[in-house]
Structures are given as C-alpha cells and as structure tokens.
Amino acid sequence: METWQAINTLRVVREFSERAIEPPELERILNAGRRTGSSKNDQHWAFVVVRDRDHLRELAAVGHYAGHLAGATLAIALVTPDASGHYDNSVMWDCGRAAQSMVLAAWELGIGSVPATVYDHALAHRLLGLPEDRRCDFLLSFGYPADASVLTRPSRAGGRLSLEELVHEERW
Numbered sequence: 001m002e003t004w005q006a007i008n009t010l011r012v013v014r015e016f017s018e019r020a021i022e023p024p025e026l027e028r029i030l031n032a033g034r035r036t037g038s039s040k041n042d043q044h045w046a047f048v049v050v051r052d053r054d055h056l057r058e059l060a061a062v063g064h065y066a067g068h069l070a071g072a073t074l075a076i077a078l079v080t081p082d083a084s085g086h087y088d089n090s091v092m093w094d095c096g097r098a099a100q101s102m103v104l105a106a107w108e109l110g111i112g113s114v115p116a117t118v119y120d121h122a123l124a125h126r127l128l129g130l131p132e133d134r135r136c137d138f139l140l141s142f143g144y145p146a147d148a149s150v151l152t153r154p155s156r157a158g159g160r161l162s163l164e165e166l167v168h169e170e171r172w
Contacts, residue, residue: 001107001108003104006104006107006108007104008155009107009151009152010103010104010107011112011150011151011153012112012113012114013112013113013114013143013145013150014068014071014114014141015068015071015145015146015147016071016072016073016112016141016142016143016144016145016146017073017143017144017145017146018073019073019143019144020073021073021074021111021142021143021144025106025109025111026049026074028105028109029076029102029105029106029109029111029142030047030049030076030102031105032101032102032104032105033045033047033076033078033098033099033101033102034098035101036094036097036098036101037094037097038090038094038097038098039090039091039093039094040090042090042091042094043094044080044081044091044094044095045078045079045080045094045095045098046079046080046134047076047077047078047079048076048077048079048128048130048136049074049075049076050074050075050076050077050128051073051074055127056069056070056071056072056074056075057069057070058127059075059077059124059127059128059139061120061123062116062118062119062120062123062124062127062139063116063117063118063119063120064119065116065117066116066117066118066139068114068116068141069116069139069141071141071143072141072142072143073142073143073144074141074142074143075116075139075140075141075142076102076139076140076142077124077128077136077138077139078095078098078099078136078137078138078139078140079128079130079134079135079136080092080095080134080135080136080137081133081134081135082132082133082134082135092137095137095138099115099138099140102140103115103140106142110144110151111142111143111144112142112143112144112145112150112151113140113141113142113143114140114141115138115139115140115141116138116139116140116141117137117138118136118137118138118139121135121136121137124136124139
C-alpha cells in the first residue's frame with residue numbers, strides 16, 4: 001500500500017474480530033511509533049501494550065468514548081512524562097505523530113484502529129501501573145475489523161471539508 005492510499009482510505013474501526021494480531025504485526029506497529037520523528041529527538045513517549053481481555057474491559061472506563069477498548073484485540077497506551085500541570089505542546093504533538101504512524105502501519109496490514117481519550121487519569125494511571133512521573137492521555141484500540149468490508153469501503157460523500165473551505169493563502 002502506498003502512503004497516499006493509506007492516508008486516503010484509512011477508516012476508524014470500533015468493532016473487531018477475534019483474529020489475533022501476530023507478534024511480527026505488533027512489532028511493525030510499535031516500530032512505526034518508535035521511528036516517528038520527535039521534537040529535538042526527545043522521544044518522550046513509551047508504549048504499554050494491553051492484550052488481556054479483562055484488562056481491556058477495565059480500561060474502557062477511562063474515557064467517555066473508550067468503550068471500544070473492551071472489544072479490541074489489543075490496545076496501546078501512549079505514555080508521556082507528567083509535566084506536573086505544565087502542558088508541553090511538543091510532547092503532545094510528538095505523541096499524536098507517533099499515534100498516526102502506528103495507525104497507518106496497522107491499516108497497511110489490514111488492521112483497524114480507533115483512538116480513546118483518557119478522562120479519568122487516576123484510573124488509567126492505576127490500571128497501567130505507571131510510575132508517578134508518567135501519564136497516559138490516549139490509548140489506541142487495534143484489531144482486524146469485524147466487518148472486513150470496512151477495509152475497502154468508499155469515503156462518505158461530504159465526510160470531509162473541501163480544500164476550498166480549509167485553505168487560505170498568505171492570510172485568512
């Protein structure tokens with residue numbers, strides 16, 4: 001799959017089949033995150049892989065829209081330093097880039113994904129066994145789609161704003 005094809009055909013998948021993600025596939029997804037560029041090459045991220053079904057069900061309670069974690073084949077928690085209330089834009093930017101790299105690598109393999117935003121940080125911290133100086137703001141669910149047609153489904157009409165609606169030259 002070429003890069004543009006992956007970007008253009010990527011679909012959110014919230015329902016997963018029982019098919020396992022094999023170790024080489026998981027390693028490729030994790031390496032996609034690891035290989036992502038980061039600001040000043042700080043690589044502030046770490047990843048926690050969760051496969052246990054009961055653990056995934058517990059993690060589904062960390063956010064209002066995180067229910068898909070319960071049915072995922074596996075989840076990857078994106079862990080960053082806890083800046084003690086100081087929001088670090090470069091860490092969040094880098095984390096988002098790593099997440100997108102993992103999502104695209106998975107899509108190339110026919111593996112679907114969907115992000116979950118953490119709202120209950122204390123619960124995520126406890127469930128993931130994070131050190132005091134770490135936090136998790138996002139998790140990614142991964143798995144083969146329960147409905148394989150999602151892999152080839154065309155884009156919805158009107159699903160994205162046109163370039164004319166988004167792009168401004170020189171000034172707004």
